[in-house]
Amino acid sequence: xxSQRVHTRSDYLFFLSYRTRWTDNDQYSHxxxxxxxxxxxxxxxxxLIQRCGLTSDCxxxxxxxxxxxxFFSPVSFPQVLDLGLRVVKLGSSSVxxxxxxxxxxKDVPAVVGGYTHVFVERGSRKSTPMNEPLREGLSSLLxxxxxxxxxx
Numbered sequence: 001x002x003s004q005r006v007h008t009r010s011d012y013l014f015f016l017s018y019r020t021r022w023t024d025n026d027q028y029s030h031x032x033x034x035x036x037x038x039x040x041x042x043x044x045x046x047x048l049i050q051r052c053g054l055t056s057d058c059x060x061x062x063x064x065x066x067x068x069x070x071f072f073s074p075v076s077f078p079q080v081l082d083l084g085l086r087v088v089k090l091g092s093s094s095v096x097x098x099x100x101x102x103x104x105x106k107d108v109p110a111v112v113g114g115y116t117h118v119f120v121e122r123g124s125r126k127s128t129p130m131n132e133p134l135r136e137g138l139s140s141l142l143x144x145x146x147x148x149x150x151x152x
Contacts, residue, residue, distance in 0.1 A: 012084025
């Protein structure tokens with residue numbers, strides 16, 4: 001069993017609720033694999049907007065340089081999912097997120113994945129150290145702060 005599977009809801013510090021849509025399902029009647037990357041992007045960017053001051057005109061942006069996803073059990077419409085987010089590595093200009101997808105009310109994830117952002121200056125695309133509000137917000141996901149709830 002993967003070490004990621006043994007994580008539970010209490011390992012994640014920020015949550016976003018997601019109501020699956022009929023169009024999320026594929027021909028096998030479960031959420032299509034590609035949809036999970038949309039979910040990862042949604043929970044990460046919701047956190048960056050709500051807790052780190054990210055706006056559409058920021059001079060610093062995050063570029064995805066790697067991603068991964070492991071599937072443990074299928075989910076499908078019309079389930080409601082809880083997306084748990086935490087930071088597993090925080091550098092000076094990069095951050096690695098881990099996202100767990102839980103069926104509503106369940107403690108063990110159906111899917112665990114994530115990606116790494118490298119923060120760059122918008123115009124030059126050169127790596128740059130994170131600004132203070134961004135670093136402070138992301139640092140909160142490394143700690144044992146009480147879970148933060150959000151809705152999508």
